[in-house]
Amino acid sequence: MKKEILYIGLLCGFLLGFSACGDFLEEHSQNMAYVKSVTDLDEILIGEGYWPSNVNMYLDTTYDDVITGWGQVTANMKNFFPYIHLMDDDVSEYLYGNGGGSSEKNYPRLKAAHVHHWQADPFLNAENVEIKDENWSAVWRRIAAMNSVIYQLGLVREQGDDPQTCNRVEGEARFLRAQYYFFLANLYGRPYCKATATTDLCIPLKTSEDIYMDYFSRATSSAVYGQMVEDLQRATVLLRGTEQTTKYRTNQTAAFILLSRVHLFMENYEAAIACADSALANREYRLRDLNEYTGGSAVYVNSPEVVFTHSQNMMAVLHGPVYARGKYASSFTSSDDLIRSFDGKDLRLKAFFMQRSALGDGYRCVKTRLIDEGVSDILAIRIPEAYLNKAEAQALLGLDAEAINTVNELRSKRFATENLSAITENGEALVNFIRDERRRELCYEGHRWFDLRRYAVNSVHPFEKEIRHVSYAYTEGSNEVYSAGTYVLKPYSQDMAAYILPIPKYAIEYNEGLLTNEIRPEREMIVE
Template sequence: MKKINILLVVLTFGLSSCGDFLEEYSQDTSYVRGYEDLDELLLGSGYMPTGTPASFALSEEYIEKPWYYPYIHLMADEVSENITNTTNKGALWDVREKYFGYYTWQQSVGINYAQTSIRKEDNDWSMIYMHINIANMIIATIDNHDGKDSRDELEKQRIKGEAFFLRGTYYFTLANLYGKPYNAATAATDPAVPVKLTEFIEDKLFSRNTVQEVYEQAIADLLQAEELLDGTTRKSYYRANKTAAELLLSRLYLYMQDNDKAMEYADKVINAGDNSLQDLNAMDGSTSFLNPRLPEVIFSMGNGGVRSSITNYIADFGVSDYLWGLYDDNDLRKTYYVKWNDAESYAEYVKGGEVLDLEKTSLSANFLFRTSEAYLNLAEAAAYKGETSVAQNALNSLRKKRIRNSEYQDVTASGNDLIEAIRDERERELCLEGHRWFDLRRYTVNSVYPFSKTIQHSYTTFEYSWTTGGNVPVQTSVYELQPNDEAYTLPIPREVISFNVGMPNNSRPPRSIIKTINY
């Protein structure tokens, strides 16, 4: 039986969102009758599907609305395990167990706590490469379809631009999951992920391209997207536009420490003027911050609802003491992003709505572009360059929209103190949107002000108590991620390594328990 590389997924679709022609779609594109069909294919299978599964615990099934790397929220310092609460509420599903290997930085990320079973590790890898292959096919074939008039040609240009945007986006994401953080001194030799630009299935083993090669490909794709999307009109923020490409370019250049380019593209986003910052002083508390009418939303794809497993219930996750401690009392994000639950005595995450609200936010939990990031990118890049006033102005422009008017004061710090203030502000503003893990990685190789920290995560076993009518802790095991730890980079999924014989894996040391607490 002929082997097909695990990087690819044979494109057999039966998705109602893609139109009837996809029911018989094959690799030879014979059922594509025009650019409109390719637009449907892009929306239905090029973008991450939007929606929210019932819970993290069901995401393993990847049926209708798959999660994409939900563990990104669990590996850093934004959440912590909850062991007790005042009302004795227990978790509805055990996310800690499902993502134990990620949460505690294990050598085998699919392993469970008891070391008795291992889950699939290649769901995200396979899904993202499937999306990349869709983008490849659209880029390769769309010019074969003629438009009737200038409007049609502009639509073709938009579709092609979106495909380039998605391909660049996905390669950037994969590089930051499976490759080391970009370090100019080593990027040319550090392995990242395979780059595939052809639209057809190739019967061969793939090797890993370097971090530099993957970044260069992402830049080339995003620059193409910026050019092609200029002057086009999109239907909603679920479709990429020129501003989305420019914001991601700003982020990418910031990760590369190309501060001039990071500032240039952040300025483009800010000066576009069509996604103004939301002033929290003007909100009345009747809606959650992340809502479909939020003016600063530039682009969103993938799932929302991360708060369904950040509930502070027993055997669930809650806002970490570190994250809660970053917000001053005069910071309105202490109402609209996180807030104190007086009844149950804990800080809860409410950025996208109330905990366990069945009406999950329509905005993504790990793939959301907002204008506020452009201000933060500009401030950070300017601070690295020593352009203090530019950095202060960008930072304070954002803070004025977040701090209570009557108590607002400008940040006047400089040097490393200013860099620390910007990094803290980034965590306050972008908390639990998928940024923190990637930010911690890139701070370790920053040439101006490198930073890495020790992070501890615990895993507690429970037993049911008939006296209290709920779960009580039995034993807590503590795991530690050390500064500059190799575990800041995920291993290549074992399914990929098993097929691609000879593909080198990332070094990731075994992770032992450093402390045990018995109750």
């Protein structure tokens, strides 16, 4: 074999800075070295490709680990971008009424204050102490690992290793690389705009297995999304006929759904429909009829709707109130705007949410109610998305009747038959209806923030809105909660930089100016 050792740890120099490289090399060198067969690459795929899931994670995770790790990678808990849930219009602050204002009880809220308020530097807490964005480096390490796995597969194939296993491992590696690029692009790059994608700067693009010390800059949106499409198209071929032995390993159906999503973002509507249809052709997965829901998790790992999942579910922390050291702590909750978007007879209100108390003080998202049911709130792929991708693409193509039929397949499982009202909208109103349906069905699954960005630059029916996040406080000397003021995020066209997270300082410094960030404005609280 031409290359027996994968030195992908050296790739830490690519965009990451060297602060974490030593630990990475030390921790993973045994796993990454001396690849002899596709079995070795399969093990690397499990250890270095998939994001750790959180089955029983709280058994060995302290409260401090959970909170200090909300945007970091810690020893006991590896959180995948939980702040996705804190920037959009589905979230509000929640102060527990018996908080007394102590910093301990307000820690989750204070830790995430700057990202929730879209501040110039979102990775500071309320006391202006840096929260290092380790997710950036953690994702790039996984991309580097997948680059090397894909390259090494070419070598092990030459040795005559089992072709079917080689195809499966490469298909999974390509899927994971595309999924990670998708999230990086939609967090740290501009939204994909069809008219300007060839010139808009997105994120760096690295697919080579070569190990070298170099500096990198942002690639265009067209190049980054083109790579996603290439990887996912290849994955759908390589994973054909592969048996999925666990929902924690991806498969062809998941690849078709993610590819459908990417095409929808790129406004390749016919392709989005075709990929969704390919996913829906697999009858192993189906919609769960919520008319039969009697309690427990609406989304669970062995649900017929769940195609694939990895990473954690953070909603138990983000939507607390978190129970810490014998006391309840303040956190976040569902916005009134989100809850009002549901028809009162929508079965998802009961299945997806739990009222916080008899006082009527808001709703927690509890799609996955038990930690050990192990479904991510960001990286899971469910079959309802295929229906929603298809319906929106049809509506944007002007295929109103077809779009209504598609979205009604989903809605028929979310309402009692007698409560399922007819859809009378057409044209732009129908597009908006389907987008609202997407919001309701996929809330707190890592979609809403990205969808708001892409709606703003859509060439057929653009949509943008102002988002308001109220900041709450306690009345001095009492437990009474009141609104201290409001932070406002203007529509994308007026506040573009705030919709793009800054690449971490350590990556900027390492690349000596070749990587730059949009200048995000400071944001003052409006007292009304």
